[in-house]
Amino acid sequence: xxxxxxxxxxxxxxxxxENLNGHKAALIWFxxxxxxxxxxxxxxxxxxxxxxxIHTYRxxxxxxxxxxxxxxxxxxxxxxxxxxxxxxxxxxxVDAGQLTLAAFISPFKKDREFVRxxxxxGEFIEVFVQASIETCAKRDPKGLYEKVYKGELKSFxxxxxxxxxxxxxxxxxxxxxQSIEGSVRQVVNYLKNNQVI
Numbered sequence: 001x002x003x004x005x006x007x008x009x010x011x012x013x014x015x016x017x018e019n020l021n022g023h024k025a026a027l028i029w030f031x032x033x034x035x036x037x038x039x040x041x042x043x044x045x046x047x048x049x050x051x052x053x054i055h056t057y058r059x060x061x062x063x064x065x066x067x068x069x070x071x072x073x074x075x076x077x078x079x080x081x082x083x084x085x086x087x088x089x090x091x092x093x094v095d096a097g098q099l100t101l102a103a104f105i106s107p108f109k110k111d112r113e114f115v116r117x118x119x120x121x122g123e124f125i126e127v128f129v130q131a132s133i134e135t136c137a138k139r140d141p142k143g144l145y146e147k148v149y150k151g152e153l154k155s156f157x158x159x160x161x162x163x164x165x166x167x168x169x170x171x172x173x174x175x176x177x178q179s180i181e182g183s184v185r186q187v188v189n190y191l192k193n194n195q196v197i
Contacts, residue, residue, distance in 0.1 A: 002168060018098025021055045024196045025094045027119060028049060028187065030103040031112060031166065032129030033158045034144055035136030037175040037183070038103040044184045046101050051190075052158050054197055057093050058101040059086060080111055087115035094123060099196070109178040122194070126169040127187065131176050 008052040018024055028045070035172055037062055047060045065072070069085055072078040083106050093100040105127045106112050108118040116124040136158070147153040148160075173183045191197045 014095050014097060021097050023099065024123075025052055025097045026099055026123045026125055026191075026196050027090045027094050027115070027190075028099070028101045028125045028127060029106070029112065029115065029197075030092075030101070030127045030129055030140050031169075033131065033133060033136045034105060034156075035139040035165055036129040036140055037133040037173070037180075038105075038129045041127075041173065041175070041183050041187070042101045042182060044180055045187045048184050048188055049099060049191075049197070052197065054099050055097060056101060057098045059090065059093075059103070061104045076155075076161075080108065083108075083111040083115065087111075087118050090115065091118045094119060099191075105157050105163070107157045107161065109164045109166065112166065125171065125190070125196075126166055127171040127173060128166045128169040129175060131174075135176050139164040157193045 014025060025071055028042075030042050032038050038063075042060065049056050062133060064082075064086060068089070069082050072082050083104060084103050086102060086104060090100050090102050102165065106115075112126060116126070118124075120189060131139075137149075140146060144156065145159075150155045157163050173186060178186075188197075
């Protein structure tokens with residue numbers, strides 16, 4: 001059926017939207033273990049960017065599973081599909097001229113590289129939010145590690161399901177040794193230094 005589908009070009013392109021906004025569009029992709037600080041930092045980065053007059057939109061793993069991806073489980077196949085869908089949605093937001101923030105565990109390198117491949121060079125900014133499994137388990141904001149250790153939760157990333165550490169992320173944030181404020185500054189400074197904002 002795909003041969004019946006035609007792409008319809010518009011007269012307003014991403015560059016026009018960027019010019020109107022006064023800044024570039026890009027995808028800031030936060031990856032890391034559950035409890036590493038991805039959501040917390042992405043919320044604060046979005047707030048800081050908003051205060052600078054930057055047009056943003058934030059996509060969060062749990063939020064997306066309430067709607068768009070509510071039909072997906074946490075099997076390996078569904079985790080891959082989860083990231084594929086988020087990648088395509090993120091691409092649309094970037095095309096709309098938004099500085100888009102996405103906070104997803106996204107445990108597999110090949111899935112993160114797939115999302116990178118959807119965007120022009122320089123528009124995928126991978127942020128590895130780094131914290132040891134012990135630190136994440138101590139934080140345990142959702143009580144998930146406790147469930148894992150009680151045997152109530154299986155295939156949990158970092159314990160009995162793999163997490164593949166990024167090879168060369170644009171940004172590494174060490175949340176064990178850096179404050180939230182410092183982490184936000186690190187991301188915003190990267191965006192400034194690379195002429196995104």
